[in-house]
Amino acid sequence: MSKASCAGLPKSVDPYKLAEQHSTLEGEIPLSALSRFREAVSEVSEDAVCSVTLSFYMDGERRRIVSGELKAPVILECQRCMGDMQVTLTSEFTLGLVTSDEQAQRLPKDLEPFLTDDFSADLWSMVEDELLLVLPPFPLHNRSECPAKEDLEALEPKVESEAEKAPAKENPFSVLADLKKSKH
Numbered sequence: 001m002s003k004a005s006c007a008g009l010p011k012s013v014d015p016y017k018l019a020e021q022h023s024t025l026e027g028e029i030p031l032s033a034l035s036r037f038r039e040a041v042s043e044v045s046e047d048a049v050c051s052v053t054l055s056f057y058m059d060g061e062r063r064r065i066v067s068g069e070l071k072a073p074v075i076l077e078c079q080r081c082m083g084d085m086q087v088t089l090t091s092e093f094t095l096g097l098v099t100s101d102e103q104a105q106r107l108p109k110d111l112e113p114f115l116t117d118d119f120s121a122d123l124w125s126m127v128e129d130e131l132l133l134v135l136p137p138f139p140l141h142n143r144s145e146c147p148a149k150e151d152l153e154a155l156e157p158k159v160e161s162e163a164e165k166a167p168a169k170e171n172p173f174s175v176l177a178d179l180k181k182s183k184h
Contacts, residue, residue: 011123034128037131090134
C-alpha cells in the first residue's frame, strides 16, 4: 500500500492505477477554488481549506473503489436569525469507479458511482460534490445559542395544560354521591 501526502490534493489522478496499488492520498483543497460550493454557502474565507483523505483499492469483486473522509469549516446563514454561523462539514463516503452509465447501474446499492475517464479523475470535483451533499438544507443555530431565541420565546404561545384550558365541569354523578353521603 502506498501513501502519498501533500499540502495540496492533486486535482486530477489516474484512479485505476491508484486502486491497483492500494494507494491513499491526503491533502487539502482551497474552498475558494470550488465555485459551485462557494455559491452555496454564505462566506468562504480566503484561507479556508477542505482536508481530505482518499483511499483507492479493489474489492473482492475486483471493482475499483475510492473511500474518503473530508472536513471543511464554513460559514452558513442560520435560517432562524439570518445571522452567520460557523459549521464544520464532515463526510465519509465510498464510491465505485466507473467509466459508463452501464457500469454504474451494475454497482451494488451500497456504492455510489464516481464517473471517470479511462485514465483520469477530477478529485476536486468529487470532493465538491460530497461537500454539497452534506450541506444542511436548513442550517440553524442550536436553539439556546441562536441570537433570535428571545424573539422566538416571545412569539411562542404559552402552552396551557388540558386542566387549565377546560372550564370546571360539574360531575353529573355528584348528586348521587351527595345522596349516598346523606343516607349514611
